[in-house]
Amino acid sequence: MAGTSCLGVWRLASACSSHTRAMLRCARLPVVTETAAILCQRSCCRPQLLLYRNAGFFNRLTADELWQGVQGVSNAGKKRGRGKLRTGGRRRINLNRGQVIGEGSTAMVWPGLNTQVIQGSHLLRVQQLSANTQRMKRIQEARDKGTKRKSIKTPALKRGFTGAKFPGQSVGAPDPVGDYEFEGFDAKILEFKLVANMTGNLGKKFRSSAFVVTGNKNGLAGYALAKSSSFDGAFRKAKNMASQRLQYVDRFQGHTVYHNFYSKEKETAVMVRKAAKGHGLRCHRVLKTICEIIGIEDIYVKVEGSTGNVQNMTKAFFKGLQKQESHQELSERMNLHLVELRRERDYFPNVIASPTSEVSTKGVKEEVVNFENLYFRGRVPLYKAKTKPFWQKHPHWYIKWAQLHVVRNQPAAQLERRVVGFEPSTEEKSFRQLPLKGTRE
Incomplete structure (x- = not known):
């Protein structure tokens, strides 16, 4: 609109001429009637009084309503999971955080608002202060401090x-x-x-x-x-x-299972082996958690097949625990004595369960009554051979091995001599190492 200058936003008042209103309509500017006024000067006529309002929709809406326009998703969109695409991962920021009343792009002193009205005997007046160069940096730090997610540390x-x-x-x-x-x-x-x-x-x-x-x-x-x-x-x-x-779940002596067993649920199989006191829980982390909840302290479990299916693994383990037989039940079922052979007892036979009825005299195959694999359903666990260290392939290892091979049984023999009292004392060994002539008196 050539030849026209206005102080503020164009708002047409009822006092303006029809010519001015027509020009504003052609420019597609809103025509409203307001109560405030500014002076508009035109090059072709004397100054006229135009009414205007220095306000927009930004100060008519609340912060929640403005953020809703940025992050808002319809009810149908929320149900279809469109919230993340709509907001782009944006979070609400409190724009008032870090702001101080009276401080803006231009720092001002407003008596009664951000400072005292009377200071001493002087009446303070509205005045402008020097610009604060650190203001935006301080505001940004305050906003970042309030919007960053805090990681919750679990004990x-x-x-x-x-x-x-x-x-x-x-x-x-x-x-x-x-x-x-x-x-x-x-x-x-x-x-x-x-x-x-x-x-x-x-x-x-x-x-x-x-x-x-x-x-x-x-x-x-x-x-x-x-x-x-x-x-x-x-x-x-x-x-x-x-x-x-x-x-x-019945436990043997309150710390392990009664016997080894095999159990399977769909494509997940578990092979459970009983363990001695102090062995610990050597199994999958899920089965270890289950054993802690049950109260089993010593066990070894090998999981085969699908090891990632937690539900089938749990079902197979519980199924095997429920099918356990106590030693007395096993003796009654097979009508035989149950004998325990332990290494620390030098494999001395110890009867731990006997049938109440007469013991069967029929011949039984050894593999049938082998307690280790009795509940494995004919399966035998696979134990892979340990790989030898790399140095055992070098020539110097064979030389060292040949030297140790001569005295390979001496530590065990020495231990047996100490048990039965045949091992000589230190003084006796020193005396035996002396020459035969002239020193042994």
């Missing part, structure tokens, strides 16, 4: 299999049922994942799936799978369901 004793991930973590005892409280119980997460169901109207409907085992660490345990819209709801639902499906 070392409460961590799961892999740090802060849910599998392996404890979720506490199950909720009480009536007047009964599960004292001494604990529940741990074995598997956690997000599952989705594709629907026609809602699209992908996500839920949390939790597989939890619970027990009292004294032979009582159970497991369950539950799903919920939230992860904490899935944990609570799963541990409460597991508390209603408890199973009792």
Whole structure:
């Protein structure tokens, strides 16, 4: 609009001429009637009074409404999972954080607002201060401090299999049922994942799936799978369901299983071997968690087939534990004595169970009554030979081996002589090393 200059945003008042209104309509500027006014000068006529309002929609909307325009997703879009694409991963930022009243691009002193009205005997007036060059840097630091996500550190004793991930973590005892409280119980997460169901109207409907085992660490345990819209709801639902499906596991002397066994669930198989006191839990991390919940302290488990299917692994292990036979039950079933041979006892036979009825005199094959592989269903565990160190392939090793081969049994023979009292004392050995003539008196 040539020849026209205006102080502010163009707003047409009722006092303007029809010629001015027509020009503004041609320029597609809004025509409204306001109460405030500025002086507009035109080159072709005398000054006229134009009404305007120095305001926009930015100070008429709240911060939530403005952020909703940036991050807002329709209800249908939320159900179809379009929120991340719409917002681009943006988070809300409090733009008031770090701001100080009276400080802007131009620092001002406003008596009664950001400073005192009277200072001493002087009445303060509105005045401009020198520009603060560090203002934007201070504001940005305050915003970053409030918007950055803080990593939650889990205590070392409460961590799961892999740090802060849910599998392996404890979720506490199950909720009480009536007047009964599960004292001494604990529940741990074995598997956690997000599952989705594709629907026609809602699209992908996500839920949390939790597989939890619970027990009292004294032979009582159970497991369950539950799903919920939230992860904490899935944990609570799963541990409460597991508390209603408890199973009792009989343990040998309270620390291990009664015998070796083989169990399989679909494509996952477990071969369990009993262990002596102090052996520890040498098995898959999922089975180790289950053993801790049950109260098993010493065991060795070899998992074959699908080792990543946690649910089948758990089912196979529990199935094998429930099919255990005590020593007396085995003796009654086979109508034979159960004899224990232990290395530390020099394989001296020790009868630990006998049938109540008459012992069978029929001949039995040795492989049938072998207690080690009795419950392996004809399978034998594969033990791979240990690879020799690289230095045993060098020539100097054979020379050293030939030197040690001559005295290979001397340490064991010396130990036996000490047991029976035939090993000479240190003084006797020193005397025997002396020459025969002239020194032995």
